[in-house]
Amino acid sequence: MADLAEVTRIMAAGGAWLPGKRVKFDFGDTGVILLDGVAEVVSNTDQDADTTIRISFDNFKKLAKGELNATTAFMMGKLKVAGDMGVAMQLQQVTSKLKLA
Numbered sequence: 001m002a003d004l005a006e007v008t009r010i011m012a013a014g015g016a017w018l019p020g021k022r023v024k025f026d027f028g029d030t031g032v033i034l035l036d037g038v039a040e041v042v043s044n045t046d047q048d049a050d051t052t053i054r055i056s057f058d059n060f061k062k063l064a065k066g067e068l069n070a071t072t073a074f075m076m077g078k079l080k081v082a083g084d085m086g087v088a089m090q091l092q093q094v095t096s097k098l099k100l101a
Contacts (some may be wrong), residue, residue: 004027004030004033004044004057005044007033007064008033008042011033012041016042017036017041018037018090021035021050021084021087022034022035022036022038022049023035023049023051023088023091024047024051024052024053025053025060026053027056027057028056028057030057031044032045032046034046034047049083050083050084051081051083051085051088053079053082053088053091054079054082055073055079056078059079063079
C-alpha cells in the first residue's frame, strides 16, 4: 500500500493540481499533501491554501481508488472541507489522475 511520499510522487508525476489554486489535503498525524496550482508543484509543505480537505489517509486512498465516493464521505463526516467549496467540487479531476494500487 502506498505511503504519503509515494502518493505525493504519483500526484506530482500526474500534474494533479488545479491551475491557479492551492489545495491542501490534511491527513492529521500522517501529514499533508499540498497541490500548488500556482507554482504547479505537489509537496508535503503545510501552508495556507484556498481549500483544505481533512480526511484520514486511509479514506483518501479509498477515494483515489474509487472505493469511496467523495459526496458520501462528505455527508458521513469522513471528509471535511474548509475554504473554497467550489475548488473542492473540482477535486474529482485530481483523484482521477491517481493510480493507486
